[in-house]
Amino acid sequence: MFAKVKSIALAGLLGVKVSVEVDISNGLPSLNIVGLPDKAVQESSERVRSAIKNAGFEFPLRRITVNLAPAEVRKEGSTFDLPIAIGVLAVTGAIKNTEVIKDFYFAGELSLDGSVRRISGALPMVLSVKDDVKNFVIPYDNRAETEIVDSVLIFPVKHIKEVVEFLNGDKKIVPEHRSIPDLLHLDNNFDEDFSDIKGQFQAKRALEIAASGGHNIVMVGSPGSGKTLLARRLPTILPPLIEKEALEVTQIYSAGGLLKDSGVVNTRPFRSPHHTASSASIIGGGNSPKPGEISLAHNGVLFLDELPEFRRDVLEALRQPLEDAFITITRVKERVTYPARFMLVAAMNPCPCGWYKDPVHNCSCSVSDIKRYRNKISGPMWDRFDMQVEVPRLLPEELTKTVKGEISKDVRDRVTRAKGIQIERYKREKIFNNSALTPRLIKKFIELGQDENGFLNNAADKLGLTGRGFDKILKVARTIADLDGSSRVRLPHIAEAIQYRTDLSVE
Ligand SMILES: [Zn+2]
Structure with missing residues (x-):
C-alpha cells in the first residue's frame, strides 16, 4: 500500500512543494521517516x-516507511506531522477514499493526544501554493492569518479525527475568507501622542521629515x-499600512511564529x-533560520537606543540590509x-557621561x-543616516513655559500626504521614497535653480561636504x-535640510 500527501516546506518566506510518500509493507513493526533531520525524525x-x-x-x-521528497529541501520537522499521519491513515484504510487526498495540501504539528497545533509560517506556506490544487488543511489556530489569502480555500482543523471525518465526507468544513482592508487599523488609535512631549519642536519637525521621506535619523x-x-x-x-505592506509584514511575523490572534499585523x-x-x-x-529584528521592522521602524552600546559586528551587519532592503x-x-x-532611528548620548554641552551638568x-x-x-x-539632530535637554522652567505641541493625527496627515506625492513621483521607478534616491535618480528628479x-x-x-x-x-x-507641497526644491528647503547635518565634531 502506498499514499502520497502534499505539503510545503519553507525557506525564508519561500514555499517549496514537498511530497510525503508513505509505504506499508510486511516486516518488523516500525515507522521510518526519511528526508528529515535526525532529531526531528525521532x-x-x-x-x-x-x-x-x-x-x-x-x-x-507492520513496517511503515515515510519519505519526504525532494531530499535536498531542508524541512522543519513539526509541520509535517499532519501530512505524515494522513499518509499513514490512508495506507491503513482509515481514510476510505484515498483519491480525495490529492486535492489538498496539509500542514500541522500533532499533539500526543491527536490535536492539531499551531505552526510557524502558515501564511507564506499558503501563499506559495501555485498549482491547480487550491485547498489547504491548516491548524485551527492558524486560520486567522491564512483566511486572508483569497486564491486558496482554507480548511481549519483542531484534531486528527476531524481531518479523517472530513476526508471521509462525514463532516463538513466551510472555508471562510477575510479581507485585509477590513482588518487594518485605519484610524490608528494609539495610547501615546506626539503632543505628550513638550517643546523639542526641532526634533519633532526632524522626525516628521524623516517619517515622510523614510530617512534614517540619529538623535543625539x-x-x-x-x-x-x-x-x-x-x-x-x-501613515497607515496599505494592504500590500500588511501582507508582507504579516508573512514575516507568521514565519517568526509571532502572530497574535487577530492574524494580521495591522x-x-x-x-x-x-x-x-x-x-x-x-x-x-539561528539553527532553524528565523527573521531577525530588521525583518520584523519591515515597513516600519527599527529603533536602536544607545547606539554606541550595540556590538560593532551587529552595527556593521546592518549596513548591507540598509542598502538592499533585504537580508x-x-x-x-x-x-x-x-x-x-x-x-x-537611533538615539545616543553626546559623550560617555552624557552631559557634554549640557546647560547644568558638567561633562x-x-x-x-x-x-x-x-x-x-x-x-x-x-x-547611512540622512539626518542627525541634537536634542537638547530642556530646563524645568522651559518645560512649564512651553505650550502643548500638535497632536499626532495632524502630523500624520501631512506625512501621509508627502508620502503619496513620492509614491506618485516614483511610480515608474523601483523606489517608494526620497531616502531611496540613488545619485542617478537624484539627477533625474531634483532640478535646482x-x-x-x-x-x-x-x-x-x-561644511566640507563629500558627494x-x-x-x-x-x-x-x-x-x-x-x-511644503512644492514641486521644486527651493532655497528654504535646502537651508532647512542643512540644519539636519549637525556637526558632531568635538571642540
Ligand atoms: Zn561627558
Whole structure:
C-alpha cells in the first residue's frame, strides 16, 4: 500500500512543494521517516504514532516507511506531522477514499493526544501554493492569518479525527475568507501622542521629515532630553499600512511564529531591540533560520537606543540590509532571504557621561573619551543616516513655559500626504521614497535653480561636504519640499535640510 500527501516546506518566506510518500509493507513493526533531520525524525515519529493511537485509530503493526521528497529541501520537522499521519491513515484504510487526498495540501504539528497545533509560517506556506490544487488543511489556530489569502480555500482543523471525518465526507468544513482592508487599523488609535512631549519642536519637525521621506535619523542628546520618548511616538505619525505592506509584514511575523490572534499585523512595526541583543536576533538566523529584528521592522521602524552600546559586528551587519532592503542569511546547504526595508532611528548620548554641552551638568569626559565613544560607530555606518539632530535637554522652567505641541493625527496627515506625492513621483521607478534616491535618480528628479545651486555649493564648501553628504541634503530637501507641497526644491528647503547635518565634531 502506498499514499502520497502534499505539503510545503519553507525557506525564508519561500514555499517549496514537498511530497510525503508513505509505504506499508510486511516486516518488523516500525515507522521510518526519511528526508528529515535526525532529531526531528525521532520526535515526529513519536508524535505521529501517539496521535494516531490516542485518536482511536489502529496503528499498523507492520513496517511503515515515510519519505519526504525532494531530499535536498531542508524541512522543519513539526509541520509535517499532519501530512505524515494522513499518509499513514490512508495506507491503513482509515481514510476510505484515498483519491480525495490529492486535492489538498496539509500542514500541522500533532499533539500526543491527536490535536492539531499551531505552526510557524502558515501564511507564506499558503501563499506559495501555485498549482491547480487550491485547498489547504491548516491548524485551527492558524486560520486567522491564512483566511486572508483569497486564491486558496482554507480548511481549519483542531484534531486528527476531524481531518479523517472530513476526508471521509462525514463532516463538513466551510472555508471562510477575510479581507485585509477590513482588518487594518485605519484610524490608528494609539495610547501615546506626539503632543505628550513638550517643546523639542526641532526634533519633532526632524522626525516628521524623516517619517515622510523614510530617512534614517540619529538623535543625539543628554539623558532626560526626551529622545527615547520621541522615538517611541514615531509610529503615531506614520501613515497607515496599505494592504500590500500588511501582507508582507504579516508573512514575516507568521514565519517568526509571532502572530497574535487577530492574524494580521495591522499597524506599522516598531522594534526596539536592546543593545545586548545578539547578531542572530537582530539580523536573523539561528539553527532553524528565523527573521531577525530588521525583518520584523519591515515597513516600519527599527529603533536602536544607545547606539554606541550595540556590538560593532551587529552595527556593521546592518549596513548591507540598509542598502538592499533585504537580508540573505547563509547557512550550511542553505540560503534564506527575508525582506528588511525599515527606517532606522537611533538615539545616543553626546559623550560617555552624557552631559557634554549640557546647560547644568558638567561633562567629565576628555576629548579623547568622547572621540572614542563616537568612533564606536564607523564612518560608513554614520553614512547611512540622512539626518542627525541634537536634542537638547530642556530646563524645568522651559518645560512649564512651553505650550502643548500638535497632536499626532495632524502630523500624520501631512506625512501621509508627502508620502503619496513620492509614491506618485516614483511610480515608474523601483523606489517608494526620497531616502531611496540613488545619485542617478537624484539627477533625474531634483532640478535646482541657479540660486539654489549657488547656495548649496557654498554651504558644501563651508561644511566640507563629500558627494554623499551633498546627496543627503538634496534628498532631505526634496522631502521638505514635498511636505511644503512644492514641486521644486527651493532655497528654504535646502537651508532647512542643512540644519539636519549637525556637526558632531568635538571642540
Ligand atoms: Zn561627558
